[in-house]
Amino acid sequence: MRKHSHITLADIAGRLGVSRVTVSKALRGHPDISEGMAKKVRRIASELGYSPNRMARNLSARKSHLLGLVVPKIAHFFFGSVIETVYAKALEHRYETILMVSHENEEQEIQHLQTLVSMRVDGIIISVSARLRDTAIFEWVKKMGIPLLFMDRVPDPPPKGSTTVIVDDYGGTVQAIEQAITVGHTTIACIGGDRNINIGRNRVQGYTDTLRRHGLPVREEWIIAGGYGTEAAYSGFMRLYENGQVPRCIFAVTYPVALGIYAAAKARNVRIPHDIDVICFGDSDIGSLLTPALSCVSQPTQRLGEESVKILMEMIDHPESTLAGNYVIPTELILRETCVRAKGTATPDNRLKNDT
Amino acid sequence: MRKHSHITLADIAGRLGVSRVTVSKALRGHPDISEGMAKKVRRIASELGYSPNRMARNLSARKSHLLGLVVPKIAHFFFGSVIETVYAKALEHRYETILMVSHENEEQEIQHLQTLVSMRVDGIIISVSARLRDTAIFEWVKKMGIPLLFMDRVPDPPPKGSTTVIVDDYGGTVQAIEQAITVGHTTIACIGGDRNINIGRNRVQGYTDTLRRHGLPVREEWIIAGGYGTEAAYSGFMRLYENGQVPRCIFAVTYPVALGIYAAAKARNVRIPHDIDVICFGDSDIGSLLTPALSCVSQPTQRLGEESVKILMEMIDHPESTLAGNYVIPTELILRETCVRAKGTATPDNRLKNDT
DNA sequence: CTGAAAGCGCTAACAT
């Protein structure tokens, strides 16, 4: 007597007096089987509440139809949005997605990768954690024959021969800083980022380059690293204010960083954009709900997710063509209520409120 | 010649001149194997970059060490937070979590459940979609011998003999409405919710009951259903304002609903809390960053997730003891800048700004 | 302590 009374192919086959193979083929729509037989099989299967055992199928077929997705966090508009897209797009290709969250922690990241390999996923999309140091794990994954695609957050420099799909961090930052300059700001700080991965490096680089190109001074004490989160940004802002000289505008390296700045400003009774202006890299669903509504350079999360899946599918289907591509997706400047006027001071609040 | 050149137990066994069984046992720390042998095995395994094939393992052991988690959406503080907790807690029990997002769509929900069953996950935690109608699928899952636990969003009425872990929707709402009343509000609307699942029903019920208990009128046109999302809330707010009589306070059934109200108020130039006050059910990371900072009844997402996993583990380990439990977790009132003073009118903005 | 035998549920050749 079977334990979990799970229906198997044999059960269906027995009922119809045919072999398991016939049932297997019928259920998968294999052309070998006649329509009549197929119908009968399907009927019995649904009658019995048959559910194919994917593990068995995967093991036998040496194909899991599983995709691994590793991200540093989930409660963040950017990742939430990307995750949804990846799930949906993968499903279109009849792939299930296994999500793993690293919490910006390299150890967990490695462990997740190991788990995914042991699940024999057919491909992996990863957005690396900010603390990443050792890239040996990625070599291992590749050696295990699993296509790996870096999305958005890429080790810097990227492992040789790797495939990456990223947003135009540099170009987008230039857009943001130029907007600030256009509006009349000459003292602009940069909060967030680090030098380990591309997004930090490129955004900070775009910031300094643009200032220089416009003949504006680059002050080291106005470049405040500290990653990509809200908390660090909060204290970064505070530090900025303790340093004496305060800039007129802040470029936030990510959306959560901008939130930290808003929080800190509120706590310190500093008014945005009156006392200090803000513009950031990365959009969010609540960007327009903040007061003042936050202007930003938006990352096309949909396209990022879609392209990544599409490319990964390509890699899975044609492992030979190792054309390590590097795809860059352009950004878009979204102007709301910050960084639209240097003399925010003079503008009454309610006038600002309507030009979303 | 093997295709994916994956190392298997046989490879390790061959190297050591022992059998696969020995290796298998050694790798899993089975007491049968001597420490000396075990060490050797582990060394070779890591030398060869061995990664156990989970599918094979699961198939053979009839146990997947996989947990299914189905939620209606992911880009939402509440779910994001719960998901993280479930992942972490499951990992403590050496379980991997498979996340599935239904997008409030019953069809997807059913499909996800089927997929999870076919993956033979050991247990499932589900927060049902708002549009849920047919509960037959849940019976099927149970019949397949997979423990099922409803979290937060439960079909109303819950399937017989089901296990549920929910937040005290009714009690929490009472807290919120009483706060509004304490502060002096007598005209309070309710936006969001529906009658299909518990959270809508209980929250709306808590709202009407509390009004009645305080002898306040319950006006049907001030109870605006429309689910749990931001968009519907936005139009709900607009409808409220077109109906002529406008209340002094709004109870938002969920956090996203409150966001929709903020957005609509901004668009219509209605000031919060001056013109209309707001309090909502459910907290968020940005609650205190909004202007004005939003007061709410907070759901203990951590406890919800932890308890759910703990109980599910119990169900997995002891399938016999079918003690269908119904666990309720209490809420907490968090007062910020809304719903703290009926005459918000008279209070200068900057006074308010500091009492976080 | 170690191993031989059997099988988890399914699929992929290769017959028939």
Add this chain to the structure above:
DNA sequence: ATGTTAGCGCTTTCAG
């Protein structure tokens, strides 16, 4: 069009 034969890689009795 259907069935036979062999595994996929691992774990579980149960002998030795």
